[in-house]
Amino acid sequence: MSPIEPGRYAGAICKDWDIAGNANGGYLLALAARAMMAETGAPDPVTITAHYLSPGKVGAVLAAVQTVRRGRRFAVATASLTASGKPLIQVLGTFGELGASAGVVERIDAAPPDLPTPESCVRHDPVGGAPRLYGSIDLRLHPADAGFKHGDPSGLLLSRGWFRLRDDEHMDALALLLAVDAFPPAVFNGCLPVAWTPTLELTVHLRARPAPGWLRARFSTRFVSAGFLEEDGEIWDSEDRLVAQSRQLALVPLGEA
Amino acid sequence: MSPIEPGRYAGAICKDWDIAGNANGGYLLALAARAMMAETGAPDPVTITAHYLSPGKVGAVLAAVQTVRRGRRFAVATASLTASGKPLIQVLGTFGELGASAGVVERIDAAPPDLPTPESCVRHDPVGGAPRLYGSIDLRLHPADAGFKHGDPSGLLLSRGWFRLRDDEHMDALALLLAVDAFPPAVFNGCLPVAWTPTLELTVHLRARPAPGWLRARFSTRFVSAGFLEEDGEIWDSEDRLVAQSRQLALVPLGEA
Numbered sequence: 419m420s421p422i423e424p425g426r427y428a429g430a431i432c433k434d435w436d437i438a439g440n441a442n443g444g445y446l447l448a449l450a451a452r453a454m455m456a457e458t459g460a461p462d463p464v465t466i467t468a469h470y471l472s473p474g475k476v477g478a479v480l481a482a483v484q485t486v487r488r489g490r491r492f493a494v495a496t497a498s499l500t501a502s503g504k505p506l507i508q509v510l511g512t513f514g515e516l517g518a519s520a521g522v523v524e525r526i527d528a529a530p531p532d533l534p535t536p537e538s539c540v541r542h543d544p545v546g547g548a549p550r551l552y553g554s555i556d557l558r559l560h561p562a563d564a565g566f567k568h569g570d571p572s573g574l575l576l577s578r579g580w581f582r583l584r585d586d587e588h589m590d591a592l593a594l595l596l597a598v599d600a601f602p603p604a605v606f607n608g609c610l611p612v613a614w615t616p617t618l619e620l621t622v623h624l625r626a627r628p629a630p631g632w633l634r635a636r637f638s639t640r641f642v643s644a645g646f647l648e649e650d651g652e653i654w655d656s657e658d659r660l661v662a663q664s665r666q667l668a669l670v671p672l673g674e675a
Numbered sequence: 676m677s678p679i680e681p682g683r684y685a686g687a688i689c690k691d692w693d694i695a696g697n698a699n700g701g702y703l704l705a706l707a708a709r710a711m712m713a714e715t716g717a718p719d720p721v722t723i724t725a726h727y728l729s730p731g732k733v734g735a736v737l738a739a740v741q742t743v744r745r746g747r748r749f750a751v752a753t754a755s756l757t758a759s760g761k762p763l764i765q766v767l768g769t770f771g772e773l774g775a776s777a778g779v780v781e782r783i784d785a786a787p788p789d790l791p792t793p794e795s796c797v798r799h800d801p802v803g804g805a806p807r808l809y810g811s812i813d814l815r816l817h818p819a820d821a822g823f824k825h826g827d828p829s830g831l832l833l834s835r836g837w838f839r840l841r842d843d844e845h846m847d848a849l850a851l852l853l854a855v856d857a858f859p860p861a862v863f864n865g866c867l868p869v870a871w872t873p874t875l876e877l878t879v880h881l882r883a884r885p886a887p888g889w890l891r892a893r894f895s896t897r898f899v900s901a902g903f904l905e906e907d908g909e910i911w912d913s914e915d916r917l918v919a920q921s922r923q924l925a926l927v928p929l930g931e932a
Contacts, residue, residue: 464903465876465924467724469751469769471744486755486765487728492875494726494765496753498743508743508751510767512726512875519902523867523927527832527897575784610780618749618769619722621878623924625901640784641917644882645776646721648920660898663905665922667722667880670780 419453419481427453427481431474431501441474443507443617443666444599448592450497450509453481455592458493460513462591467621471505479506491518516591516626530654531578531636533560539579540564542602554584555600566606575639577604580632581653591627591661597635598622598651598664604639605647605670615647615668623663631656645670676710676738684710684738688731688758698731700764700874700923701856705849707754707766710738712849715750717770719848724878728762736763748775773848773883787911788835788893790817796836797821799859811841812857823863832896834861837889838910848884848918854892855879855908855921861896862904862927872904872925880920888913902927 419429429449431441447468455461479501487494497509533539539558560578565571581597583589603615637651651664676686686706688698704725712718736758744751754766790796796815817835822828838854840846860872894908908921 465726467767467876467878469722469743469767471751486726487762494728496765496767505744508753508767510724510726510753510765517901519929522929523869523899525832525865525867525899575782608782610782612780619724619878619880621724621876621922623876623903623905623922625898625903641882641920642780642782643917644774646880646882648880660900663898663922665878665880665920672776672779 419449419456421456425457425483427456427483428478429481430478431476433476442599443468443470443620444596446474446499446507447509447599447620448595449479450481450499450507451511451592451595453483454495454497454509454511455513457483458485458488458495458513460493460515462514462516462627463595463622463624464492464512464514464516465621465623466509466511467619468507468509469619470507470617474501474506477501516624526660528652530634530658533578533580533634536580536632540567542579555596556582556584557600559602563607566602571607571609573607573609575604575608577601577607577637579635581635582632588630589628591624594624594628594653594662595622597633597653598662601635601637604637604649605642610642612670614671616671618667618669620664620666624661626655626659626661628655628661629657629659633661642670645672676706676713678713682714682740684713684740685735686738687735688733690733699856700725700727700877701853703731703756703764704766704856704877705852706736707738707756707764708768708849708852710740711752711754711766711768712770714740715742715745715752715770717750717772719771719773719884720852720879720881721749721769721771721773722878722880723766723768724876725764725766726876727764727874731758731763734758773881783917785909787891787915790835790837790891793837793889797824799836812853813839813841814857816859820864823859828864828866830864830866832861832865834858834864834894836892838892839889845887846885846890848881851881851885851910851919852879854890854910855919858892858894861894861906862899867899869927871928873928875924875926877921877923881918883912883916883918885912885918886914886916890918899927902929
């Protein structure tokens with residue numbers, strides 16, 4: 419995303435960053451976040467929410483960014499990402515510097531997911547190359563969570579695995595926005611007639627910039643009800659630190675079985 | 676919140692809706708949501724996120740609402756709630772009609788919290804009366820999660836209990852926004868030097884309008900790290916339905932022990 423006038427950034431949804439013709443939701447969020455970071459001057463997203471308005475197709479996009487508050491430690495901004503005047507996502511985020519707080523109080527009541535080695539996991543290729551934003555993704559699913567790919571879902575609403583950028587390309591905090599929306603939906607392992615889970619809203623909390631190396635991710639769904647489902651994600655880095663949490667609300671379309 | 680011109684609504688933070696002089700975050704969110712529902716014409720919030728910019732004090736507030744997209748089923752809007760021109764919260768939400776989708780696919784991998792009767796729980800009074808929005812709150816904490824009140828925290832990052840409006844006043848979906856921010860922070864039971872958890876961001880997903888009667892709520896924190904903590908909430912109604920999920924990101928201030 420390049421500045422074209424105050425508060426306006428131009429960029430593009432590049433070829434191959436799609437699922438069935440539509441741009442990946444994490445990719446759209448990363449495009450908007452990049453413009454918001456440029457506008458606020460803050461180096462990292464801390465908490466960011468996108469509401470999905472219409473599918474992004476390959477081509478030019480424009481981000482209109484407004485800084486709502488600029489504080490000592492955090493800046494809050496809104497952004498609208500559009501294509502040919504059509505709104506794609508509306509975004510609200512707080513930005514700052516991850517790692518600025520030492521975190522004297524620490525308590526973690528969880529652990530990274532226990533995964534077989536990346537070599538023993540199942541390659542999953544949801545999206546292809548991503549020129550101009552990143553190279554491409556290397557995603558390996560836990561074999562226990564990959565059964566849905568050949569009609570043998572586990573019955574557990576889980577999607578766990580490894581994530582990195584291909585050729586071990588450096589991952590910044592923004593890359594975590596890709597990671598939280600790149601895995602297949604956990605509900606696909608549920609033996610349920612759910613073929614499609616369009617995202618209404620995605621929120622990501624970022625705790626730290628990831629250390630080099632593979633990320634481990636765990637996505638789970640507990641509530642498929644009233645036509646909606648939530649999917650919660652955790653991303654851990656190679657130093658066993660939680661680097662991001664995500665939650666999305668998705669539709670469970672009727673008659674899509 | 677009353678309309679004063681297109682996209683502008685006036686209201687007030689009323690006396691007694693505060694914690695140590697600052698308005699409760701759920702109360703501010705409900706004020707903004709009410710204006711957004713009026714502007715979009717949608718009867719319920721479906722997913723709504725607020726970023727907290729500065730504390731709300733008793734007095735007049737103004738909501739500026741912009742509808743970003745109006746679709747067949749959902750409307751997306753942003754709102755800025757200000758007091759004397761100072762931004763209090765920035766909000767982004769998707770609105771629609773809860774219960775409009777029958778939800779042919781249902782799967783719940785969770786249960787309402789197991790609580791002693793309301794009479795056997797511990798009254799907790801975080802906020803007083805709320806004239807003009809609701810009456811006031813009746814909140815009963817699980818005795819196991821109320822130890823922090825007398826210096827005997829359980830060690831578990833949990834805050835569970837019952838919630839209703841006093842005199843059994845009718846609870847609409849908006850009342851759930853109050854419920855998700857009315858309980859004491861789960862981290863208070865953690866035997867940690869945390870006296871204060873200012874909210875950066877709060878997201879609420881609403882699944883259904885609550886049935887009459889007591890709500891049961893469960894709040895938990897798993898990650899206190901890097902100067903932040905998340906708190907996840909679930910609200911269940913008297914018919915054992917999940918009616919709302921919440922997640923907030925809060926600061927864990929340094930040197931506040």
